[in-house]
Amino acid sequence: MSASPAPSPGEPPAEPESAIPVLNNASESDTTSLKSSVSKYRYENGRRYHGYKDGAYWGPNDEYQNDQLDIAHHMFTLLLESRLFLAPIGLNPQRVLDVGTGTGIWALDFADEFPSAQVIGTDLSPTQPTFVAPNCKFEIDDACTPWTFAPNSFDFIHVRAMYGSVADWPAFYAEVFKHLKPGGWIEQLEMSIEFKSDDGTVTNDHVFSVWSRIFIEAGEKFGKTFRIADLAKGYIAGAGFEGVVEKKFKLPVGGWSSDPKYKELGRWNLLHCDQGIEGWAMALLTRVMGWKYAEVQAFLGWMRTGLRNRNTHAYYNVTVVYGRKPFGNEVM
Numbered sequence: 222m223s224a225s226p227a228p229s230p231g232e233p234p235a236e237p238e239s240a241i242p243v244l245n246n247a248s249e250s251d252t253t254s255l256k257s258s259v260s261k262y263r264y265e266n267g268r269r270y271h272g273y274k275d276g277a278y279w280g281p282n283d284e285y286q287n288d289q290l291d292i293a294h295h296m297f298t299l300l301l302e303s304r305l306f307l308a309p310i311g312l313n314p315q316r317v318l319d320v321g322t323g324t325g326i327w328a329l330d331f332a333d334e335f336p337s338a339q340v341i342g343t344d345l346s347p348t349q350p351t352f353v354a355p356n357c358k359f360e361i362d363d364a365c366t367p368w369t370f371a372p373n374s375f376d377f378i379h380v381r382a383m384y385g386s387v388a389d390w391p392a393f394y395a396e397v398f399k400h401l402k403p404g405g406w407i408e409q410l411e412m413s414i415e416f417k418s419d420d421g422t423v424t425n426d427h428v429f430s431v432w433s434r435i436f437i438e439a440g441e442k443f444g445k446t447f448r449i450a451d452l453a454k455g456y457i458a459g460a461g462f463e464g465v466v467e468k469k470f471k472l473p474v475g476g477w478s479s480d481p482k483y484k485e486l487g488r489w490n491l492l493h494c495d496q497g498i499e500g501w502a503m504a505l506l507t508r509v510m511g512w513k514y515a516e517v518q519a520f521l522g523w524m525r526t527g528l529r530n531r532n533t534h535a536y537y538n539v540t541v542v543y544g545r546k547p548f549g550n551e552v553m
Contacts, residue, residue, distance in 0.1 A: 233514045234267035259347055259361050266503050266514055271346040274363050278386055279443070279504040282346035289497040290323045293382065294330075296489040297410060299482075300470055300539060305331055306379060307468065308406040308543035314338045314376040318400070320364045321383045325349035325357075331379075332357035338376075365389070368396045375401050380409040385440045385447045385505075394460035401546040407462060408543040411450035416474065416535045423535050428527040429474075439505045450540040462544030474528065474535040487536075491528060498524055 262282070263270040269283035280286060301307060305327060314335055319328040322342030332340040332354045342349060343362040353359070362369075365387055378397050387393050397407050414436050416429035423429050440447035454467040473487030474494060499521055506512040506520070527533065 233265075266507060266517075268500060268503055270504065273345055273361060276508070277363065277365070278345055279501075279508070281500040281503075282348050283500075286497070286500040287324050287348055289493060289500065291326055292489065292493045292496060294324075294326045296472075296486065296493055297381070297539070298330075299486055299489065300472065301541075305334065306377075306408050306543075307466075307541050308377070308408040308545075310377045310406050316375045317341070317377045317379065318343070318370070318375050319379045319381075320397075321380065321386065322349065322359060323382075325353070325359055327379065327381065328357055328359070329353060364396075365393065368400055370400050372399050373402050376405045377401075378405070378407050380407070382410070382412060384411055384414070384449050385436075385443065385445045387449070388444050390446075390449065390452065390456050391460065394456050394462075398460050398462065398546055403546055403548045405546050406543055407457060407546075408541065409453050409457070410539065410541045411453060412472070413450040413538040413540070414447050416537050418534050418536070420534050422533045427533070428523050429533070429535055432524060435510070436501075436505065439509050443505065443509050450538065453540065453542045457542055457544050461547070463547050465542065465544035468541045470539045470541070471536045472539050474537070475531065475533070477531060477534050494528055495525065498528075 259273045261272040263272055263275055268281040268286075270280075271278060271282050298305065315338060317328075317331060317335070317338050317340045319325075319331070319340065319342040322328050322344045323346075325342045325344075325348075328340045328342035329350070332338065336354075336356060338356060340357045342357070342359045343364060344359070345361065345363060347359075347361055349359040364383075378401055380397075394407075401407065415433045416423050416427075437447055446452070454465055458465045471483070472490055473483050475491045476484045476488040478484045478487055499517075502521060503514075503517055506517045507514065512520075
């Protein structure tokens, strides 16, 4: 059998057929139907996306993008000086929720560090490991719908890199508040998508600036802002949390810094961006902004050239916000 012809550079790769059968028999169980909807992925422009709540999230869930998520986890852990979080949650958390868990790596590391805790990670994609520690489990769930957990049941709720994922942030934080125990903590880590420089090397017409403007616009058109790094503190305080703390960190792009810590962070971030940009861009630019596949690839080529330019001293901000649900504030 002859091989299929390779697509031309301006054409997307052929999409594989789903290995999940379509259920036509009404007598088949609801559980089987649910499993099918969860694992029947969407293939588009050479990338794989979640099937459950199809289109709610723009990021791929294929192996290539999952590697980017694990690189990001390592990078954030370095940024926080080998810590998984900054909130003063105490030494004995009992129930912990990781919203938008991705590959599950943060939840697994937390469960390992705190064996007394029962850790739950939720996501739209079933891309987490099957064999995990007994105090960690994963559930497929949409955090943008009313939560089904018991109110006042978590000591700590962790949120990371949910930019462009939530249409109604006040409603989201109301769910977090409702499901934390009095005295429980929320912590959220978010990246800004606005590239900056302190020496003027990121000019208004630099590809990094163009990228920032395009994806801020795409998020607003999609109805899910990419500006949550700048908005989280106000929203969390407005939801009723007390003692809200915001910490901002500069994250270099590339190893241009003379500081050894930031040089290492920058090198990891360069790998993170190089691994991530196609997945960050493809669905948003084709579905939301109406671009052609070839146009996206040309833009990505320009972006990769920018990433490798050692004369550009770019960074973006990473924001960590945490706060506590007041004592005596139980939600029934």
